[in-house]
Amino acid sequence: MTILDLLFGRRLANREGEQRKIGWVEGVPAMGLDGLGSSSYGPEAALTIMIPLGALSLAYVGWVIAPIILLLAVLYVSYRQVILAYPTNGGAYTVAKENLGPLASQLAAASLMLDYILNVAVGISAGVGALTSSVPFLHPYTLPLCLGILLLVAVANLRGTREAGWLFALPTYVFILSFLGLIGWALVRLAVHGGTPTPVVAPPPLGPAAAGASLWLLVRAFAAGCTAMTGVEAVSNGVNAFREPVVDQARRTLTIICLVLGLLLAGIAAVAHAYGLGAMDQTKAGYQSVLSQLAGAIAGRGLIYYVAMTSLLAVLCLSANTSFVGFPRVCNLVARDDFLPRAFAVSDRRLVYSAGVILLTATAGGLLVLFDGITDRLIPLFAIGAFLTFTLSQTGMVAHWRRQKGRNLHRLAINSLGAVTTIAALLVITAAKFLEGAWLVTLAIPLVVLLMRSIHRYYERQDKVLASHGEFSVDEHEPPTVMVAYEERNRITDRALRFAMTLSPDVLAVHLLRLEGPNHEEDIAAVRDRFEREISGPLERAGAATPRLMMVPAPFREIHGPLLELVEKIDEATPGRSVAIIIPELVPRHWWQKLLHGRRAAQLRTALMEHAGPRLMIVSSPWRGTR
C-alpha cells in the first residue's frame, strides 16, 4: 500500500477495462455535466452583454434565447446520427479523419482540446461564482477556490471514471430536479395568478437603458449565449465508454441531456422575463449569479435555495469532469496516430490516461490564473472551439452519408442542415467575439495543429531510421570485452566479476582511482598486489581464464570520461566486437538509505548511456542493501 495507491486507488489490469463501461444512468452525470452546467453560464453570458440595455433587456431575452434552443435541436438530431454511424467512437476527430482527411482531423483535435480546457476553466469559475453568490464573504478568495476545486477534480479523475461517475451522479440529479422544479413552480404560479409576480427575494433592480437595442448587440448576446451549447458533443466522443447496447445507451443519454438543457434555457428566459432578472459584474463584491437571483426570487433564501445552489455549485465545478473524461480520450486517439507524444497513448495505473489528465489540469489552471477565475473574461474564448468541432463533425457526416449512398437520404439531409447551421453559427460567433478575445483562439488552434504535425514528422523520421524489415542476420560472433568498473573490492564487485567471467573470456577489472592524498604511487602498487594475490593468482592456479586489471585515474568526479576513452581504445584494438561495462550498484531498500549511498552508480550509468557509442552495452549489477 503506497501513497500513490491511497490517493489514486489500486492498479487495474487491462482486462478489468471491460467491467468499467457505463450505462445511461451514470452516463448523464459523466458526459452531461458539461452540457447541463452550461445552462447556468450561457444565459448569464447573454444577459451580461445586454447589461447596457438595462430594463429594456427583458423585452429581448426571448429573442436571444430562442435561436439558441433551435440550434440545440438541430445539434441533437445531428448527433443522434453520429452515434448511430460511429458506435465505437464517434468523436469529431474520428469522423473528420475518416471522412475529411488528416488536416480536418487535426483541426478537430486542436479545437476539441482547447474547448475541453476552456470548459474546465469556465465550469469551475462559474461554480465558484455560484458559491460566492450564496456565501458572499468568500468573494475575495475566488482564484484560490477555483484552483483548489480544480485539484480536487483532477485527483478524483486520476482514481478512474467509475468512482467519478457515482460520486457525481447525486448532485447532477438534484440539480436537474431542483431547478426544473423551481422553474416549473414559478411558471404554474404565473399561469394561475397571471400578471407580474412578486419575487420572494427581490433581484437587484435593472437600471435604465444606457443604449438602444442594436442588432449587433443582440448578435453578440446570442454569440455569448451559445456557450450554453458546449458539451453537447461529449456523448458522441465517449460512445465507447458505454456498455451494450451501446447505441441505445448513448442515444438515451444524449436525449436526456438535450431535453433538460432545452427546458432549462427556455425556463430561465421565461422566469428572467417575468421577474426582471439581469446579469451582474462578477469582479465586484455583492455579485449574484443569474441562477442565484432566480432561486432567491422564486423560493426565497431558505432550504430550497441552498439545496439548489449547492447542487449547482457541484454541477458547475464537476462539469469540468466531462472534460476530464473526454480530453484524455482525445489525446489518446491523437497520440495513437503519432500526432501527440506517445506517453498520451499509454493507459495508466487505473486505466485513465494520466498524461492527458495532468496536461488538462495544468493548462486549465494556467487559464484560471491568467483570467483571475472570472467567468466573464473566459467566455469570449469559449464556444469557438466547440462550434468548429460541430462543423467538422457535421461536415464529416455529410461526406459519410454521401459515400454510403442508398437509403440514407434523410440522414444526409439532417446532417447537411446541421453542417450549414453550425457553420453559420461559427461565423457569427467568431465575428461577434473576435475583438473580445476570440482572436486568441483563432491563433491558438492553427498553432496546435502545426505542433501536432511536427510531432508526427518527427515520429515518421524516427520510425524510418529505426525500421527493421527483412531477414535478421548476425554480424558478430565473438563474445564482447567485458569491463567491471569498481572503486574497491567487495561482495558486490565480486559478484559482478563472476558474472562477467560467464559472459566472455576477455574480462577487464577496471579499478577507478580517486587520486587523492599524497601516497598515490604506493596506493597503485598496493591495489595491483592485492589484485594479484586475491584474484588473478588463485584463478591462474585453478587454470581459469583470468581478468586483467586496469587502473583508470578519474581526475574529475565525473568518471565516465576516462571510461569512455578506455572503451574507445578497446574498440580500436578489437574492431567489430562489442564492449559491455558492468556497474555494480547497491539498491537501497529505504528512502534514507538513498541519502546515505548517494547516486554515483546511477550517475555513471546515465552519463555512459548519453555518450555510448554503437557497440557499448551498460550492465547494472544490482545488489539489494541490508534492511
Added chain:
Amino acid sequence: MTILDLLFGRRLANREGEQRKIGWVEGVPAMGLDGLGSSSYGPEAALTIMIPLGALSLAYVGWVIAPIILLLAVLYVSYRQVILAYPTNGGAYTVAKENLGPLASQLAAASLMLDYILNVAVGISAGVGALTSSVPFLHPYTLPLCLGILLLVAVANLRGTREAGWLFALPTYVFILSFLGLIGWALVRLAVHGGTPTPVVAPPPLGPAAAGASLWLLVRAFAAGCTAMTGVEAVSNGVNAFREPVVDQARRTLTIICLVLGLLLAGIAAVAHAYGLGAMDQTKAGYQSVLSQLAGAIAGRGLIYYVAMTSLLAVLCLSANTSFVGFPRVCNLVARDDFLPRAFAVSDRRLVYSAGVILLTATAGGLLVLFDGITDRLIPLFAIGAFLTFTLSQTGMVAHWRRQKGRNLHRLAINSLGAVTTIAALLVITAAKFLEGAWLVTLAIPLVVLLMRSIHRYYERQDKVLASHGEFSVDEHEPPTVMVAYEERNRITDRALRFAMTLSPDVLAVHLLRLEGPNHEEDIAAVRDRFEREISGPLERAGAATPRLMMVPAPFREIHGPLLELVEKIDEATPGRSVAIIIPELVPRHWWQKLLHGRRAAQLRTALMEHAGPRLMIVSSPWRGTR
C-alpha cells in the same frame, strides 16, 4: 557549454586543486569575514541587552567590551599554537579526534556545523540590518532580502573558493580601512579638542534608565557580546587552503584578523561612550544599527557614510562566506570517517563540496525564515557552538602537548590558559542565554551527535555485510540465460538481439504484448509468424543457435511483474545460472525528444533493479536518437 557551466564555471580536474591554494592576502577575506563582520553585531548585541539601562549603559559599555577583548587575546595566542601543531588541518574536529577520542570529535563536529549555519543566518540578517539602516524604505523587505543574498552567496561559492576570495577581498579591505579610519579620526578629534564631541548626525537620544545595572544584566550583555568572537577559529579549520609556507601564511592571516577585530571592538566601545550611542529594535521601522549611528555621528550622511555602510553591508553578507568555506570542509572530514553520508566526501565539479554547500544554504535559509531575518532573535542561539568548539580544541591541544613532552611547557601553559578561559566563558554564555534560546542549541548538538553515530553504525554494518576478503573463487561457469525485452522489432531490438547472441547460446526474445483491441488471438499468431519468418528461420538455415520467442502479456502498464515471474521460472529450471535482461533503449539527444519518447525503458529498468533477485543482471542497450 551547458547552463551549469555558465552558472558554476567550468569543471576542474583534481590536479588543479593545488593551484587553488591561497595566501594571506586572499586569506583575510576568505577566512576573516566572519570574525571581522562579528565586530558589527557583537557590540550591538551587548548594547541591545543594555537597552533597559538607557543613558546609564554608556558608563558600563567599557566594562562589558574589555573582557571580550581579553578573551580574544587568549584565543589568538591559543590558536597560533593550533596552526603550528596541525599545519595540514587544525580544525577542532581533527584536534579533538586525535587527542580526546571519537565522542569529543563528534561533539566538535556538531557544534562547528551548527555554528557555521548560525553564522550564515546572523551575518546575512545583520547585513540586511545595515542595509535597511541606510535605505529605510527597504525595511519591510527584510526577509526576502536575506534569502536573496543567501542564494547569491551560495551560487558564488558553488563556483569555487578562488573567485569567491577575489570577489570578496575589495569590500573587506574597504571595510577595514573605512571603519578604522572613522574611529581613528573620532579618537584624534576627541584627544585634541577634549570634552563632549558634537555628532554630525545625532543618534537617537537614549532614554532614562528603566532599571539599575545588575551584575546579571552585565553578564548577559557580555554573553551576547561574545558573538563578536565567532569566526576566529576559521583560520585553523582551513589551514590546508593556504599555500606554502603554510604555517606563516595562516598565522599572518590570524594575526591580521584578530588585531583588526580587537581594534574595532575597542574603538566602537570608545566612540559609543563618547557620542552616547545605543542599540535600537530591528523589528521597528526607523531602525539604525550601531555602526550606522557611529558612521553618521562621525562623518555625517555623506559619501564617506555610504562607502563605509556599503562595505559593511558587503562584509556582513559575505561573512557568511567563511561558513561556506568551512562548513563543507568539516562535512568532508566527518564524512570521510563515515559519520555523515558519503556524498559529502565527494568533491564536486569545481572542487567545492557541493553537498555541504547545499545543506548549509538550506538550513541557514530555514533559520532565516523561522526567525524572520531579525538578528536579535538569532543571537541567543549563537556563540555556544563556537565556544564549545574553542573548548574542545584547546583541551585537545593540552592533551597534545602533554603527550609530546619535552620543551613544550610554555605551549602547554598557553593552551591550558585557553582551555580554562573558554570553558569558563562557555558556562557563563550558556547560563546567560539559556532561556532566551540557547536551550535549543544544547538540545540540537547531542541530537546531531546521535544522528552521526547512527549513520556510522549503518555504514559499519553495511561494510561488514559487503566485505570481501581472501581468495576470489568462481562458482558459475555456464553462460547466463539472456532475455531481450521488446514490444516491436526495430533496429534497436535487432542490435540487442545480436549482442545477446554473443553472450550466450541461450537467448530468449521476450515480446511484450499490450493486449489491447479485440484482435488479440490473431495478433499473437502474427507475431509468431513474423518471428519465424524473419528471425529464427534465417538463423536456423544459417546453422546458428536460434533465440526462442516468448510472448509475455503485460496486463499492467508496469510490465516488470510478468518479466520477474518469467525470470523466476527460468531460475527454477536452471539453478545456479544467472539471467540477464537486455532492455533496448532509445537515448534522446534533446530535451524535447525526452518528451516525445517517454521513459518506459528507464521505468522498466528502475523497477527491475528494485525487485532484482541475486542472479539478475539488467543490461541497457542504448541507441542514440536522430538529431
